[in-house]
Every structure is written in C-alpha cells, then in structure tokens.
Amino acid sequence: MSPxxxxxxxxxxxxxxxxxxxxxxxxxxxxxxSIPETVPWPIPVSLSVRVLDVQKISETTGxxxxxxxxxxxxxxxxxxxxxxxxGREHFDFFGxxxxxxxxxxxxxxxxxxxxxxxxxxETHGLLIYAKGTVITVTTVEATFKVNCSMDAFPFDRxxxxxxxxxxxxxRRQVLLVQSDEDRLRSSVTAxxxxxxxxxxxxRFETSRIIGWNGQTFSRSTFxxxxxxxxxxxxxxxxxxxxxxxxxxxxxxxxxxxxxxxKGGMILSGVVALVALSFTFEASFPxxxxxxxxxxxxxxxxxxxxxxxFFLNMLVMDPTRSWAKHNPFVFLEIRTFLRWSLxxxxxxxxxxxxxxxxx
Amino acid sequence: xxxxFHTADLRSFLRVQKPEQFGEYLGNDRxxxxxxxxxxxxxxxxxxxxxxxxxxxxxxxxxxxxxxGTFDISLDLSSLLGPLKTDTNADFGIFIDMKVMPDExxxxxxxxxxxxxxxxxxxxxxxxxxxxxxxxxxxxTFVTKEPRFGTAKISGNHYSFVAMxxxxxxxxTIGTIVGxxxxxxxxxVLSRLTTRLIAAALLMFIIVGGAFSVILHGFALRPLHTAAxxxxxxxxxxxxxxxxIPTRRDGVWRLLHALHTISLRLPSSSADSTTAxxxxxx
Numbered sequence: 244m245s246p247x248x249x250x251x252x253x254x255x256x257x258x259x260x261x262x263x264x265x266x267x268x269x270x271x272x273x274x275x276x277s278i279p280e281t282v283p284w285p286i287p288v289s290l291s292v293r294v295l296d297v298q299k300i301s302e303t304t305g306x307x308x309x310x311x312x313x314x315x316x317x318x319x320x321x322x323x324x325x326x327x328x329x330g331r332e333h334f335d336f337f338g339x340x341x342x343x344x345x346x347x348x349x350x351x352x353x354x355x356x357x358x359x360x361x362x363x364x365e366t367h368g369l370l371i372y373a374k375g376t377v378i379t380v381t382t383v384e385a386t387f388k389v390n391c392s393m394d395a396f397p398f399d400r401x402x403x404x405x406x407x408x409x410x411x412x413x414r415r416q417v418l419l420v421q422s423d424e425d426r427l428r429s430s431v432t433a434x435x436x437x438x439x440x441x442x443x444x445x446r447f448e449t450s451r452i453i454g455w456n457g458q459t460f461s462r463s464t465f466x467x468x469x470x471x472x473x474x475x476x477x478x479x480x481x482x483x484x485x486x487x488x489x490x491x492x493x494x495x496x497x498x499x500x501x502x503x504x505k506g507g508m509i510l511s512g513v514v515a516l517v518a519l520s521f522t523f524e525a526s527f528p529x530x531x532x533x534x535x536x537x538x539x540x541x542x543x544x545x546x547x548x549x550x551x552f553f554l555n556m557l558v559m560d561p562t563r564s565w566a567k568h569n570p571f572v573f574l575e576i577r578t579f580l581r582w583s584l585x586x587x588x589x590x591x592x593x594x595x596x597x598x599x600x601x
Numbered sequence: 602x603x604x605x606f607h608t609a610d611l612r613s614f615l616r617v618q619k620p621e622q623f624g625e626y627l628g629n630d631r632x633x634x635x636x637x638x639x640x641x642x643x644x645x646x647x648x649x650x651x652x653x654x655x656x657x658x659x660x661x662x663x664x665x666x667x668x669x670g671t672f673d674i675s676l677d678l679s680s681l682l683g684p685l686k687t688d689t690n691a692d693f694g695i696f697i698d699m700k701v702m703p704d705e706x707x708x709x710x711x712x713x714x715x716x717x718x719x720x721x722x723x724x725x726x727x728x729x730x731x732x733x734x735x736x737x738x739x740x741x742t743f744v745t746k747e748p749r750f751g752t753a754k755i756s757g758n759h760y761s762f763v764a765m766x767x768x769x770x771x772x773x774t775i776g777t778i779v780g781x782x783x784x785x786x787x788x789x790v791l792s793r794l795t796t797r798l799i800a801a802a803l804l805m806f807i808i809v810g811g812a813f814s815v816i817l818h819g820f821a822l823r824p825l826h827t828a829a830x831x832x833x834x835x836x837x838x839x840x841x842x843x844x845x846i847p848t849r850r851d852g853v854w855r856l857l858h859a860l861h862t863i864s865l866r867l868p869s870s871s872a873d874s875t876t877a878x879x880x881x882x883x
Contacts, residue, residue, distance in 0.1 A: 287683060420683045423730055444756070446783075449687040461687070570845035571827070571853075572819035579811045586807055594800030601792040 276349050278416055279319050285418035285461070288317045288351045290407055291428035292465045295382070297435035297442060300401060300469060302391040303529040306359065307403050312382040314428065315353050319375050322348060326373040333372040341369035341379075350379065351417045356406040356462070357388045396527070396535035397476035398600035400443075403467040413458035414451060421447045421463065431467065439475055443468040473600075480523065480537060487515040488544060488588070491551050495559075495581045502556055509552040516544050536599040540592055547588050554580055606662070607634055608670045633659050633770050637671050646770025647678070654678050654697055654725060654767075654775070679726035686728040690782070694733030695767070696722040697776040722777060731755070732781050736762045746774060753781075759788040824853040831860045840864065 279286065291314045298308040326332050336344045345367070362385035370378040389403045409417045421429075431442045446466040454460040490512045494505045520541050524531040531538045559577050560566065566573035604617035611628040627634050633648045637659040645658040659673040682693045698721050717724030719737045727733040735755045749764045762781040769775045824847070831841040841864045846857045 418684065418687060420687055422683060423728060426729055426731075448690050450690075568848040569819070570847060571823040572815065572847075575815040575819035575823060579815050583807050583811050587804060590800055590803045590807070594796055597796045598793045601789055601796065 291425040323375040336369040341367040393533035393535040395599035419463035692729040694727030
C-alpha cells in the first residue's frame, strides 16, 4: 500500500470514527424512554394551545367540534448535542417520523381528557434542540365533551374547556405549567366556521386531580369563552313574544263587559305561546327544553295571560256585587291592575334578560 | 439553584455552577455574606446581588473553631412563580426598587423586563405581564411598607390584587410582590344578585305602592273628590246626577248621602230629583 493511500485510508477511518462518536450518544439515547432522572422532579412541561377552528358547538349534547393545536415543551438533558459537530441547531421531525422518534425518547404522554372517541385527523411534529429542549406540536381535529348551559340563552357565553393531563406521570413527576410566553403563544381563530359564535381569548387554569391509581395528577385546563352572537336571535324571539302579549292590553283597558270575547282573546294568546315554544325549540334546540331564560319568559307569559283572565273575570268586572258595593275601591283596583300587570311583566322580563346578559 | 464558597476575607472562592469565575471581592455587593462573615452566624432571606434578586442562605464554614469562610446557596426567586401560579391559579409579579439594586444588576437586567419600569420599580418577572403590568400601571406608587389590596378590571375581567412589600434578610424593603386573582365568575354572580335585588325592589315598590294607592284613593281621596265635585255642581245650581255611594255606612257614606239629600231638597234640582233618586245606590 502506497503512503498516500495509507494516509487517505487513515483519514477516512478517522472521519468515520468521529462521525460514529457524534452519533454514539444519539444511538445510546435511542431506546431510553424512561423519565429523565437528572432533571429535578416534577419536570415542568409547559403547554400552549391554538384553537385553529371551531366547527360546531352543540349545546344539547354538550359537544364541541374543533381543530386544536397544542404545543408542549420540556427539557431532557439526555438529548443534548453539539450543534457545531452536527451542523444544526435542532432536529425537526414531522408526521410518521415524529411518531417514530417520539417512540424512542421520553415524553410526558399528554392527552386531552375530554376528547370523545378518536380524532378525525391528527398530525404530529417534533423538534429537539441542542440544549435538550424538546417541543412537540400536535394538531387534532376532533369532538370534545364540554359543559354547555342554556341558562343565559340567547345572551350566553359558553365556557368550553379542554382538559390536558399526563395519565402516565403523577404530579410528583410531571407538572403542567403555562408561562407568560405560553400565554402569548396561545391564540384563537377570529373567524370560526361556527359563525354565530364569537371566540374570546383563552384562559388558563391549573389544578390537581385524583387519577386512576389514586395518585394526584397535574391538570391544565384551557377555557375557551364563546360568546353567542345575540343579534341573530333578538328579533326572532322577542318580537313574536311581545306581539302575542299585545292582546292583553286590549283586555285590560277595554271597558267592554263582554267576558266571553275577552276570554277568547286570552285563550288565543295562550295557544299562540304554545306555538311559539314549539317554534323556538325547533329553531334553537335547547332553548325551551334546557330551561333557558326564554322558556322562563314564556312561562311568565302563560302566568300573565291566565292572571289577566281570572282578574278580569273576578276583580275587574263592574257587574260583580262587590264592585257595586265599593265603587271607589273597584275603580282604583281596576286602574292599578291596568298598568301594574304589564309593568310587572316588563320588570321581571327585563331583569331576566339583564341577569342572562351579565 | 447555585452554590458558592467564599473565603474569610470576603472573596469568591468557588462557584459550583461557574468554577472559572472566582477571586473577586464580595464585600460591596453581598451584604448577607458580610453579615454572616462578621457575625459568624447563618443568614437566610432575600438579597439583591449583581445578578439580581434571589433567595439565599449563608452559613459559616470552618474546622472546629477555625473560621474558613462562608458558603451560600441561592435560588432564583422567579423560578417560584410558575409553581405558585400552578397551585393557586393567581398571577404573580416581582418588582424591585431600582434604588436598592447594585448598578451592575440594573444594567444586567433582562432586556425583556426593561419595558416594565414603573416609577422606581422595575419588573423582574411575572407570570402574566398583561395583568401584572396593568395592576402596576394603576398603582404606580405601590412601594409600600404594608400590604395593599385593590380591584381592577383588565381586558374585561375583574381582578383582585394584593401588593406586599418585599423585604430582604435584614428587613429592608427592596421591592414589591404583586398577586392578582381573576374573580370574574364571582363578579358575575354579584352582578346577577344585584340585578335580582333591584328587580325585587321594583316589584315591591309596584305592589306595595299600588296597594297603598288603592287604599288611600279608594277609601278617602276618590270619594272626597267625587263629593267635592258634587258640592261644586250643587253650588252652581246643577244637578249632581248619579252619585256612586258605597254601602258601608261610614263618614264617606254620610257625606255623599247628605249631598244627595241636599240635591233632592233644592228647588232648582227638583226637575232632576226623580232621575237623581234613581241613581242613588245605597
């Protein structure tokens, strides 16, 4: 072998050894999926969430269909590498490659606890930085179980929750945190597919829960406030209601003593309210069946009309003997009822709406 | 967490995390080390150093009675904020009085916190600058010797906050720690309760006021009005027509009945007396 070939051969061997040297730690770490022991426990796993779209909010079933991207970040000193030797600051993996690499390293096994069934689609991204910072970016399109309340319909603001937990690691091992940076990274789409909802900025909450094995686990909850676009509902709900109620003014203020005619008007108003409640339930599911302020308002309407019916028959009828015996008191009571009954309905209805809108 | 050995003559001997940096004199910037060195006694608490504020503990080190120096262990105060927020769901911020900070620390401060300067206070760290910064802006002079409480509406949410003085190991005020808790849910409950109370008060006003009005007008004012009108018509020589007279024989009944009787006796109203007598209900 000539000296030149020997030198080239040796140089190649040296380069191969150097390459294997840089690769060795990575290979050594490849199968190490155990929780890092050199990092103080609990390992802080910071979490940020981007709500990319809200497709549907079903109040009656308590379901949220959305596309959510969540990013988790933690430190694993076993994954550090020399950026100069490798020639890059971080390794990026996407899709199946990310899943494969995540199977080789430790990760906190973060899940969304209130996800129903399996996601309709799911993508994964993984970044490993030279200083051992690991970032996973997961995008899921799925349906989530959420608590919905119609207590304030149509002025409601639903607080939709996404609960993140690490079921494999309790609070002694993993702590879910949100820093100021995570808060700034988290965002909500301004134009969701569900057009009748305005999405507001996410709110974070951390808590402890007792897990499947009796241990305490860290839970991070992202609250997505969704405000209903009330303007779409006001005319469709309140105009028919007040139109039905208008008949009562005629009954109250008319001096006609024909009780049958007035009773017929009241009963037709009651029937109109029944029709309205069916219409509302069909148009806005849950608005009547889930005990919303609208259903309370309709109930008040029934009580109001029936009260007028009986008062008109018993108290406001001038042919009654008590009215003849107390003519001045009768006149005062009739005047009082004429303005106080609509006023009471107005006050209670307005208070109901203000309480719901607050 | 950092460990640091110092010699008896107050010089840096070994920084566990940064062994290459040693030898400088610490007597000017590290009062806690000076105190532990001179008093030969362990010290613990907050201290401002050249790298900023930290929770530190210093103990004398020696062999037997021979004093060799001191050793301190320090923890970055900011590192506590995250777990504190996790446990309480409140936001926290630390502000340091720049007058008590060493010049090096003021210059070496985190550039990201340079924007968070409120009067003499400089924001060191916060879990949510939007909230804590707004609290600080509204209470710019909260360098205080005693806790201060308040409320603020920030980004549509109601917060309660408390500002506590931050004391170093010697009891000197070196800044303020602020905690803010979102109580929007409780505020909504309070607002709804207020609305319900106002509505209930209005209903009570309508019902009680109406009842009072019915009693007052029905039994006194309206009969008097009717009697006065009838008397005026009699005085003018007109017939009083159909007088409504209640059946109960009280003062109103007597008054109206008397008017009716007068109207019957008046000659000018004799023409109407037959009609009027038919109109009397007794």
